[in-house]
Amino acid sequence: MSRVKILNAAADVFSTHGYQRASMDEIAMQANVAKGTLYYHFSGKAQLFQTLVTEGMSELVAKIRSDLNTDVTLEEQIKRIVQHHLDLYLDNGALARIVFYELSNGLEDEVLENIQQIHQEYIRFLTEVLEMGRAEGMLRSVNSRLAAVGIIGMIEHVCAEFLTEGEHLAREQLEEVIITIVTSGLIRKVE
Amino acid sequence: MSRVKILNAAADVFSTHGYQRASMDEIAMQANVAKGTLYYHFSGKAQLFQTLVTEGMSELVAKIRSDLNTDVTLEEQIKRIVQHHLDLYLDNGALARIVFYELSNGLEDEVLENIQQIHQEYIRFLTEVLEMGRAEGMLRSVNSRLAAVGIIGMIEHVCAEFLTEGEHLAREQLEEVIITIVTSGLIRKVE
Amino acid sequence: MSRVKILNAAADVFSTHGYQRASMDEIAMQANVAKGTLYYHFSGKAQLFQTLVTEGMSELVAKIRSDLNTDVTLEEQIKRIVQHHLDLYLDNGALARIVFYELSNGLEDEVLENIQQIHQEYIRFLTEVLEMGRAEGMLRSVNSRLAAVGIIGMIEHVCAEFLTEGEHLAREQLEEVIITIVTSGLIRKVE
Amino acid sequence: MSRVKILNAAADVFSTHGYQRASMDEIAMQANVAKGTLYYHFSGKAQLFQTLVTEGMSELVAKIRSDLNTDVTLEEQIKRIVQHHLDLYLDNGALARIVFYELSNGLEDEVLENIQQIHQEYIRFLTEVLEMGRAEGMLRSVNSRLAAVGIIGMIEHVCAEFLTEGEHLAREQLEEVIITIVTSGLIRKVE
DNA sequence: GATGAATGAGCTTTCATTCAT
DNA sequence: TATGAATGAAAGCTCATTCAT
Structure with a gap:
């Protein structure tokens, strides 16, 4: 209890x-x-924090992952990733913000590593999705990993902005902006 | 001295x-x-930090601003913003990272506000640029402020990734990824 | 159990x-x-410690005592005391060391008293042996109690040294040194 | 200050x-x-303790040493060592007791080592004195180091007893007991 | 302008002890 | 008999800040 x-x-x-x-x-x-x-x-503050992140986040990340292993178009996949990530942030703001913000500073090195692994794992996953799309010629030819990192950064900043400043914005707007930029920005429109 | x-x-x-x-x-x-x-x-730790940020950052932001008040295409403007932001990060990583990362947590409230102002000011500036583009029908119709926030998030995450993990990446690659996504993602290709 | x-x-x-x-x-x-x-x-840490010492040590001390109540020469008696004390130390080092070392510091006052009683009792016993010898004119005329304390100190330090540093020493050497000094030092050689 | x-x-x-x-x-x-x-x-409790011991004790030990480097008989040398050691104990009881009692338990390993060095150094010194005496055939043939350890143990226990229990004893009595036992016990009476 | 000894509130952590089960 | 989750007083230590010089 x-x-x-x-x-x-x-x-x-x-x-x-x-x-x-x-x-x-x-x-x-x-x-x-x-x-x-x-x-x-x-055993201590560090380990409490770590447990929090590990137990909480990896479960959430797993949830996203499982929902994506289906046969849908790349565009749809990206859409879903964005949506899940938004859910993750907006529903579990507390936790999510920690993981993606405390990364750069303030953590004991011991804990930092552990959390960075989760982060990296997530990036790797998104990279794979993009890589597949690129292999099929559906994406513009850019470094997939950097693109993945960029997309995550975009999502997180927009969410942070939403949580901090603008409660006057609708969730749908966030989704729209991100998905628009990302899909138009990455997907090669075949004509 | x-x-x-x-x-x-x-x-x-x-x-x-x-x-x-x-x-x-x-x-x-x-x-x-x-x-x-x-x-x-x-007068104390907080004020030292504040001074550092205020004196240092606002000067840098001003530099960016001045370079942009010229008559170039929107695409070119975005390109320059990205480049300047990259310079800002990669040359003054230390300082820049503080301003854009310590925002969420860990600062005394007093200091936090002050720094957020600088941050907001920068967002506002980028928003205006985008807004102008949108008014001229050159951009996809999304919330400009959110788009600005998203772009900044993308730039920063990519830079952070570059500074932390991948020294094997070339600076040009960062630029390419971001500019590709942002311009293709935002700019309406007129045909 | x-x-x-x-x-x-x-x-x-x-x-x-x-x-x-x-x-x-x-x-x-x-x-x-x-x-x-x-x-x-x-009932607590103190009482556990006390029990340990009381049950364990007093039994061992009793053993020594019984073996000495026999009719042997003073020199032989001293020899046996030394030997028993050595056994006590070297075989039950753990316990013995506690009793004789933790005396000065670190114990709750309540416990300390109890243990000091055991210690004192042992000193008193050795004092009596020496006193008897002195009464019979067989010992140099020194304060018996101090001599007893001194002998115990000598034995314990030598054992501690043995247990800590020199496993290259033989048990016999310890015995020899102590018995030599103590008997020659105390017993009046009749000429 | x-x-x-x-x-x-x-x-x-x-x-x-x-x-x-x-x-x-x-x-x-x-x-x-x-x-x-x-x-x-x-820097902390351990280092405070260490400083106390190192600064305080080694100075005292040095004092003893210097007084002994003279040309006197072995018996006189031993007498002086005992006397100095008694002074050390009785005048600086606080400090001395720490060094010679806290040795076995209770100290952080880091500190323990440092203190044991001082202790060992002192034993070594006394050992050398005895060794010289033995070389000249003036001492009974026992392991010098063990004898040194034994003598120190005797002195310390007697002093501890004096400090704890018997304020009714005179300082001279301590000296007498120890010197009697040690000299008679060790020095070969030439006849 | 500059110093550095001194401060004390506040932090993380330890651990003997209690008690409902 | 035995358990182990829960406790809270007390410990060692950090660090932004002050101030007499």
């Missing part, structure tokens, strides 16, 4: 303050649990 | 460890200055 | 790390028992 | 409670200094 309460509280606190500014005190308080309990379930 | 040494050291330390993990001790040490001197020139 | 496993584990852990650094966790783990079980059998 | 106050307070607290039970809080309090000040002057 406590373990779950802690993970929930941690997701909340970490995503609100970032890794460094989040304090074990606050997590314990938010979880309605004594501070010592954190250390009963997790 | 000290002031400059401190700012240089600060840029280094902040960009290496992020705002939170950077310590005044390390900055003082790297600047070859006593710790007290930091507080003689700056 | 558990009680014995715990006492064995405790002897091991306490003697390896000393009283303070020994943790109930480690004892429980080494005893293959849940942490709560320790508190079922013993 | 603070540094000295801290070292004095530390000597006091460490020798009263032992290394483990001594708390940085108490040391700071006793030194009339903020806790942070401890960490300004010393």
Whole structure:
């Protein structure tokens, strides 16, 4: 019971303050649990964070992956990736933001590596999708990995903007902008 | 003299460890200055960081801006923005990364606002460029601000990837990928 | 069953790390028992330690005592004391070291007293032996209690040295050194 | 100024409670200094302890050594060593007790090694003195190093006893007991 | 202008102990 | 008998900040 309460509280606190500014005190308080309990379930702050990310994210990433292993057009595949990624962000904003933002700074090196693996895995997956499209001549000829990285960056920034600034925007608008740019930008229109 | 040494050291330390993990001790040490001197020139860590960003970044942003106020095609303008942004990142990686990455977390609220302004200002500028293009019917009809945000996100992620992982990539490749996606993705090819 | 496993584990852990650094966790783990079980059998760390020492040591001390209540020469008596003490140390090093080393520091006052009693009792016993010898004019005229303390100190240091540094020494050498010094040092050679 | 106050307070607290039970809080309090000040002057508890021992003890040991490099009889040399050691203990009880008692347990390994070196150095020195005596045929033929260790053990235990229990004993009595046993025990009486 | 010794609030972590089962 | 999740006081340590010089 406590373990779950802690993970929930941690997701909340970490995503609100970032890794460094989040304090074990606050997590314990938010979880309605004594501070010592954190250390009963997790070996430390770093490992709590890591668990949060590993358990939470990899599950979500798996979900995306499974939905994509179907026979649809490349355009449709990209559309779905964008949509899933948006879901991921907008529904699990807290968690997602952590993973994709805390990457550059503030983490203990130990934890950083672990999280970067998840990130890299996701990039690799998207790269493969693009690579296949390119092999079939359906995509403009650019470095697939960089394209994948670029697409992810675009999605994340737009979501961050949405979460921070503009609640006046509709979710559909985000989707439209990204999908438009990405598909038109990448897919070779055969005429 | 000290002031400059401190700012240089600060840029280094902040960009290496992020705002939170950077310590005044390390900055003082790297600047070859006593710790007290930091507080003689700056009122505290937050203000030192702010100064760094304000003085450093806004100058760079101004440079970009001036180069763009010319009469060139929209495609050319976007190309130049991307190139300047790449320069900004790759030449001043340290500083730039701070501004665009530390945004979400880890900063004192006081500082955060200030930096977000610079960020917003830049987005606004890019938005205007796109807006003009759209008004002239040259761009696909998407929310300009979101598109601007998306483009920035793409550029930054690709640069981050370049700085972190792939030194085996050529700068030209980054440019090619981004410009291809952005121009093809946004610009309406008139036939 | 558990009680014995715990006492064995405790002897091991306490003697390896000393009283303070020994943790109930480690004892429980080494005893293959849940942490709560320790508190079922013993009221706490202090009392577990105390039990260990009281049950273990006083038994050993009793053994020495019984073997000495015989009619042999003073020199022989001293020889036997030394030998027994050496056995005590070298065979039960773990336990013995605790009793004679942890005396000065690190123990809760409550426990300390109890252990010091055992220690004092042993000193008193040796003192009596020497006192008897002195009464019969066989020993040089020095304070018997101090002599007893000194002898014990000598034995213990030599054993500690043996256990720590020199496995290249033979047990016989320890015996020889101590007995030589003590007997020659104390016993009046009648001419 | 603070540094000295801290070292004095530390000597006091460490020798009263032992290394483990001594708390940085108490040391700071006793030194009339903020806790942070401890960490300004010393990198941590271990290093504070180490400094205390290294700076304090090695100086004392040096003093003993210098006084002995003279041309006196072996008996006189041993007498002086005992006397100095007694001084060392009785005047600097706090410090000395730490060094010779905390050796077996309770110290961080890092610190332990450092202190053991000082200890070993002292043993080595005493061993050399005895070795010389033996070479000249003046001592009974026993392992010199073990004898040195034994003598030190005897001195220390007697002093500990004196400091703990018997303030009713005179200092001269300690000296007498030890010197009697050691000289009679070791020195070959030529007739 | 510059220093660096000193500060103290706040952090992460440890661990003996409790208690419902 | 035995468990192990939960506790919370107390520890060691960090670091932005202050201030007398």
